[in-house]
Amino acid sequence: MQELMKADKNTAIPMQSKKGYSKLKTNLKYIRENYFLYLLIAPALILTIVFKYVPMYGAIIAFKDFSTIKGILGSEWVGFANFTKFLSSPNFGTIFMSTLKLSFYGLILGFPVPIILALMLNQVRRAAIKKNIQLVLYAPNFISVVVIVGMLFIFLSPTGPINQIVTLLTGEPVSFLSxxxxxxxxxxxxxxxxxxxxxxxxxxxxLANVDPELHNAATIDGANILQRIIHIDLPTLKPLMAVTFILAAGGIMAIGFEKAYLMQTAMNLPTSEIIPTYVYKVGLQAGDYAYSAAVGLFNSVINVVMLIVVNYIVKKLNEGEGLY
Known part of the structure; x- marks a missing residue:
């Protein structure tokens, strides 16, 4: 019996290697037959490697006492000293919580709005009216962040139109931006x-891919608009909602510094100072590149952890459907 088991073990390895070789051969044959598909994707792959993966080499400076004269390789290795410096700094708690709150509230309040807008637009049957509404809704996306912040300063200034209404109601303006x-x-x-x-x-x-016959059948059965949205439209959007939510939650700490930095004033720093603006000030303005790289890398690690955790939770709640 033991001799038979040994024989089985000896024959199992060659069988596995044969299967692996056969699979590799099949894949190579597929690549040869469909090489044009790989040529089409090659430019995007090369650009991704050059602009996304090659710059990762620069993350080494987060673990060094970086000097522009010595360069990345010549600078002294300090390990996690820069991370310890940030985590033990008196500003860490305030900056981290400000970033987390701004991202979390933005996700919770902002995520359902596009879905609601899409459901409302789907109920507009006249194409001309629908296009005009879409034009109005899409236009703000093409306005520069600088222009948006300039508009905010104009409308919310002590003499702006909003404060004029507030003054009429309360008798005094409100310092919204400070x-x-x-x-x-x-x-x-x-x-x-x-x-x-x-x-x-x-x-x-x-929603454009939803079969109109489903809505017609539901209408014949007596379903109103809300019931059709709940039982037809939302199930259609459910997989897409799961993916977009995971991606949004995975980038929960990845707030662009431009808008927050432009909106900052000396009075609102307790809530407007977030990790991206802190990295900009420490790295580019103060010239401490190693410390700012460590702070930025810490922020990226938080995003990766959030992506994994949220994807796991969504898969549990969504019957195994997630990002990966």
């Missing part, structure tokens, strides 16, 4: 106004 309590609200609402219409395009396209 009060830390208003920063997150202004930042998030203006961001939703700018991006919600454009973000709804993907949901509008998904």
């Amino acid at each position: 009060d830390p309590d208003y920063f997150r609200t202004i930042y998030i609402l203006s961001g939703i106004w700018q991006a919600a219409g454009w973000s709804s395009i993907i949901y509008v396209a998904a």
Whole structure:
């Protein structure tokens, strides 16, 4: 019996290697027969490697006492000293929580808006009216961030139109842009106004593939608009919603510094100072490249962890359907 088991073990290895060789041979044959498909994807792959993966080499400076004279390889290796410096700094708690709150509130409040807009647009049957509405909704996406912030300063200034209404109602203006309590609200609402219409395009396209016969049958059965949305439209959007939510949650800490930096004033720093603006000030303005690289790398690690965790949770709640 033992001799038979040994014989089985000896024959199992060659069988596995034969299967692996056969699979490799099949893959190579497929590549040869469809080489033009790989030629089509080659430029995108090369650009991704050159501009996304090659620059990762520069992340080494986060673990070094970087000197522009010595270069990356010549600089002294300090390990996690830069990370320890950031985590033990007195500003860490404030900056980290400000970034997390701004991202979390923006995700929770901003994620449903494009879906609601797409569901509403799907109910508009006249093509001309629908196109005009879409034009109005998509237009803010093409406005520069600098222009958006300039508009905010004009409308929310002490003498602006909004404060004129506030003065009529309360008797005194409100310092919207200098009060830390208003920063997150202004930042998030203006961001939703700018991006919600454009973000709804993907949901509008998904709803366009819904078979009209389903709605007709539901209408004949007595279903109203809300019931048709709940039982027909939302199940269609469910897989897409799961993927977009995972991607959005995975980039929860990846806030662009431009808008927050432009909206910053000396008075609202307690809530407007976030990790990207801190990296910009420490890295480019103060010239501490190694420390700023460590802070940025810490931020990226948080995003990766969030991506994995949210994908796991969504797969559990969504019957195994996730990003990967």
